[in-house]
Amino acid sequence: MRKIIVSPSLLSANFLELGKELKNMEEAGAEWIHFDVMDGHFVPNISFGIPVLKSISNAHNMFNDIHIMISDPLFYGPKFVDAGADLVTFHYEAVKEDEIELVIKAIKEKGAKVGLSIKPKTEVNKILKYLDELDLVLVMSVEPGFGGQSFMENSLEKIRVLRQEIDRRHLKTLIEVDGGINNETGRKCVEAGVDVLVAGSYLFGKEDVKERIKLLKGE
Numbered sequence: 001m002r003k004i005i006v007s008p009s010l011l012s013a014n015f016l017e018l019g020k021e022l023k024n025m026e027e028a029g030a031e032w033i034h035f036d037v038m039d040g041h042f043v044p045n046i047s048f049g050i051p052v053l054k055s056i057s058n059a060h061n062m063f064n065d066i067h068i069m070i071s072d073p074l075f076y077g078p079k080f081v082d083a084g085a086d087l088v089t090f091h092y093e094a095v096k097e098d099e100i101e102l103v104i105k106a107i108k109e110k111g112a113k114v115g116l117s118i119k120p121k122t123e124v125n126k127i128l129k130y131l132d133e134l135d136l137v138l139v140m141s142v143e144p145g146f147g148g149q150s151f152m153e154n155s156l157e158k159i160r161v162l163r164q165e166i167d168r169r170h171l172k173t174l175i176e177v178d179g180g181i182n183n184e185t186g187r188k189c190v191e192a193g194v195d196v197l198v199a200g201s202y203l204f205g206k207e208d209v210k211e212r213i214k215l216l217k218g219e
């Protein structure tokens with residue numbers, strides 16, 4: 001049985017108590033923390049960036065899973081590695097096709113892992129050719145930009161296609177899903193073959209966060 005990783009999305013945190021929120025998630029069993037960077041240009045929202053990552057990346061022992069929903073990932077991707085990212089996932093739709101491998105290389109050269117994300121309207125076969133260079137693929141199960149949205153069922157078929165292709169080619173690339181994940185949608189994604197579940201509104205501000213993380217992990 002595949003080990004399921006839970007990556008709480010900081011976008012749903014109480015920013016007045018960020019340190020405490022990080023500590024709570026780590027104590028509740030989260031091994032990763034998902035950091036949603038939004039620039040108000042690639043997505044219609046602005047969240048947080050490099051100074052915030054710098055101040056928190058070493059303040060916990062979780063894996064810093066950075067999701068950059070921004071234009072110009074070639075310029076900014078490596079800067080998030082300098083700020084403490086362990087993994088930087090950029091968007092397929094934010095670059096021209098002939099830039100994708102440049103961004104992958106620029107992030108890897110800085111010593112971090114690299115992921116590629118696709119929005120709900122992007123077909124999964126657009127990224128199959130990059131799988132052997134990627135540490136992770138992120139399937140967006142909502143339109144990027146906001147927490148608290150509803151899960152889009154068409155993500156399940158993308159996860160199944162990725163699982164089949166990664167296993168067929170004996171790759172170690174992880175599959176992550178992000179958006180509208182709760183116990184019920186999380187289970188469907190695990191059955192479809194996902195490795196990492198991102199969850200924001202399902203986990204933050206909840207008294208029973210430890211049980212919720214256990215449920216997502218299938219424990």
Ligand code: DX5
Pocket residue numbers: 009011012034036067069142143144145146147148149178179180181198199200201202
């Ligand atoms: C949306 C972000 C997601 C979001 C998840 O653009 O990439 O990580 O914060 O929040 P929930 O789990 O509430 O959908």
Ligand code: ZN
Pocket residue numbers: 009034035036067178198
């Ligand atoms: Zn995200």
